[in-house]
Amino acid sequence: MRALRSSAVAAVAAAAVLTAVSGCSGKADKNAADAIAIKASDDKCEVAKTSFPAGDVTFKIENKGSKVTEVYVYAEGDRIVTERENIGPGTKAEITATIKKAGSYEIACKPGMKGDGIRQKITVTGGSEKAEKKNPELDKAVAAYRTYVQQQADETLPVAQKFADAVKNGDLDEAKKLYAPSRTGWERTEPVAESFGDIDPKTDVREDGLEKGQTWTGWHKLEKSLWDAKQITDEDKKLADQLITDLKDWQKRVGTAEITPTSMANGAKELLDEVATRKVTGEEERYSHTDLADFEANVEGAEKAYDLLKPVAAKNDAALAAELDKQFAAVKKALADYREGDGYKSYDTVGQDDRKKLSDAVNALAEPLSKLAGAVAK
Template sequence: MTGSTIRAALTGVVGLAVLATACGTTDTSAAGGPIAVEAKDDACGVARAEADAGTITFEVSNKGSRVTEFYLYAEGDRIMGEVENITPGLTRRLIVEVPDGGKYQTACRPGMKGDGIRADFTVKGGAARQADTDAKLGEATRSYQRYVGSQADTLLVKTREFVDAVKASKVDEAKALFPVSRTYWERIEPVAESFGDLDPKIDAREADLEPGAEFTGFHRLEKDLWVTGLQADSPAIADRLMADVTELVGLAKTVQLTPLQLANGAKELLDEVATGKITGEEDIFSHTDLWDFRANVDGSQAAVAALRPVVQERDAALATTLDEKFKAVDQLLEAQRSGDGFKSYTDLTDAEIKAFAAAVDALGEPISKVAEVVAQR
């Protein structure tokens, strides 16, 4: 099966979970109801340009011909919430907590590239934070922030080891450290993506670069190590990666997360698996995609685990379903272990890839419901 054939097949499978989020659409005309967003290839129509502080829901319908994303940005391009992988004809919902009034921006990203089609969005007044008024949600955010802090600390250590190996031209050592260092990045990627352009500097894939954009970060060094051989500027690229990761770790350990960011982040990590890891497009030079797959699932599990007391209390059946579906994905992943790591993506059979896609699809549907459960008052 060719790469394009696999992508086409998996888009259909993963799209089933996306479609499930389109059900239960409510009236978008009421001032406090969901805000309709009509995303096209060349336009992003947001029905209202303002909302009261608190929990805000956007209902994004893709009326264009390309897969798109929708974002709500705060000042400095800090991501308040996002919904990815909205295929043509489908609708997905973004529920985001915005307790502070002020100026924000909405953005659709047709083709999931570039800065997006943006518009100003105003949040009026202020609202109590869920984590401040609900003890269980407060503990959930503190628990997850402790997890982020520990992963960030290890990301810093392992990236330093990887960078040092690259700079010393220890190719075999650097290759061994590449998927290890990325594990800690992939586990907390939704948090990492919150900080403007640090994410593309660290993790942009060559195929996703805008014309004229510089190729830096993990994947540039991946290409140097596995394809072209180390280049004259590889040490400088390694130093920049280290500087960017150091900056990101400092930010990640101080960011104040909301319970809905945990819920949305858990789903985003499954979207990452569906759009990059299952298809083998993430680590296209090293084929270490299963390491990233495992890390994304770990991060999603950590977010759901932090929220589990709330989910269990409000929807016990959903909590049970999540446990079952995570277990199914875990079993498939662990079957691909090789030593301390994983098999190469290229060693997977078509049947194994399809089994992964089906398991992620089955998990993505219940995870898409967590945000709605968390948003309940």
């Protein structure tokens, strides 16, 4: 789970389409000269230009505050259309995007990476014929990825139900055994799952990510009971049923998610960021120490998106595709060293030197993966 999103985010909102592109060349380089500056601080979110025409837009973000921040662009109804997380104090980041539809949007800066953020309304005007052009190969990739994310949701429910049943039966050992497998489909498609911002806080939030007044539910609440408290309470049994209810909601709605070639590419990068900032650190599965299973699922999901986009990416940037092939193989090889039976070693047995090796492998992949969206958008 990444930084907590506002629970007020609507599931399906305006038909506006904004596709984020990271590391673009060509068109994006041209647009960089006209980039819109965003100065984020602990109490301000200053956007240099609040009205601009549809088409390619580059946002150059500077964090002038003392806290790590993130910047979101929201469409009507608080639908998350693009974002950049983990922007450290005194650092800069860039988001290049294609906004295909005119309409009202909001930019939110979130110091501390929590809450609704400090918001600035923006207006996108006009239209862009170029933005509406179709690429059959990319359309095919999107269709295949949409099938994949639905399949992951469909396959998650039976396993999650077994996990929930074990909790309700008070079977501590069986629940522990099924905990990590019940999360695999979610972890493979996490960026799509999180686009429904009201589901993620119910199912995958950690205790330190709770908003004021929010009731803790979902996997990690049950994880704490199973491994830390080492007991299953009547409340946990009710939470197991609630988890299934929320996952069924995800399963039903995932087919309506807005998916574009660049959202697939940037989603792959987000999955690697999840590994780098939460799995490698041991932060995500702090009680069960099943982080390596999550790690594997995140990498598998990122590679799936890349494989579907590769035919176009390789045509546009053969060197990038070759590097991505190399680095995906390296990450999977590094992870394989920690295999144990049908799963992975408990992450609390992985020393700091080994964690550093895993981190280095992930970072070596994340850098070229940040350019994938640019390659498919050429």
